[in-house]
Amino acid sequence: MTSPDAPGTRPADGGNVLTTPRLTLREVRPDEIGPLLRGRPTADARWAEGYPSEGTLGGLVLVSRMLLVDAYRPGFGLYQIVVRDGGETVGDICFHSAPDENGSVEIGYGLVEAYRGRGIATEATRALTAWALDRPDVTEVRAETDPGHLPSQRVLLKSGFRDAGTHDGMHRFVLRHAPTGAVPRSA
Template structure:
């Protein structure tokens, strides 16, 4: 899988600097950046602030707040100097991303109070691309961000946004900066970093549309799997997630979670919901483990955690699981997790857990 990381951050920064360097002789302080209240100069320096702040969060492994520091421009700095700060901040952030282990998460408020390195990378890329657009609009310049970078941002941070005709206008629309035919204007928006649920031995890592597409296509999703690759059920579930995303129906917290061992960062299986809760508050859950992850109680541990998380919500009242009648190990999993058998057909037993 091609991870969103340091190379992509530096590509975004290069795109920004290449455009703005053509206008360093202009007045950036006296001109507002597009629809923003900030000046073009203030917005440009804000890009550098974001990049260095994200680097600080990851490098410092921030747990519950923003690391309390800021950067301040040198007195008398000109527009070329501002671009130099953006380039340097981008390089520091890229280096941090390259040296940060995949499983590390650090504080970010939206929406689950943490983000992984791909999430931080995507946020940094978005800040660069979108604010370059704002500055360009203020200065009367033409700018179109690289489509592949925009797609990475959308499939990482906007899982509930149905893809549009092209990534760049879709990203502008999703952040209240443009219009898309047939869609209402966006007036409020937030990043949507993936959910991660810790257990004693595992982390259940929410799968983004970007990761799901790679898994469905036969990739590893950016994970190191105990058996070298995921079980087939994980690929099928990932395909269902991609389909929901493409149709604009995805609620990512009710998607797929990869089960990652905390002791070594290796993936042992996946678990997730077939869809969001229905009108009666019912969701169906499913799971699979690679062969090397079986027999250790991982599925039971994960099922207890994910079920507890779901039933703590106001929109979930009961969870069902359907298990093949011949699958005794899986029947043991749901039973140990507190599910009760409530029905059956010729092939399946139906189990239920209520809040």
């Protein structure tokens, strides 16, 4: 039997759940998207001041579009970031789509202001990218930031991403599988 706290478990009500020492990342189920877009938490949810953000709503729209064109794959949706000490939802991290034909996926994330600068985004990014890169059809995880968004760039670099330069006005980062037999580098 798998513990509900084990990485990548799927609870009885659906949705993927990943845990870290301080966080629970809970994938939003398709039936929860509508209420979230209307700003309504589930009965047992506690939202930090400022959640959901504009980025949350954008992530939910991405997942909704995937559902509409039958491109959604469970696990590759939007995850709420819940601080285990206190149980508040403080942000989210989202796949922009399921893996493409090359095994590439893109992520985005955001936290409410009161929880920034505590390593939460880095912890969530590391957990979600580790989960993704453990899938056989994922070869790389990508992310983009505005060129001046240094805190977000630091999160990606601390999470093991490589700076891939600027393209179309956005700063790009990538994290790939280590080659078979390679020794992982420490950050």
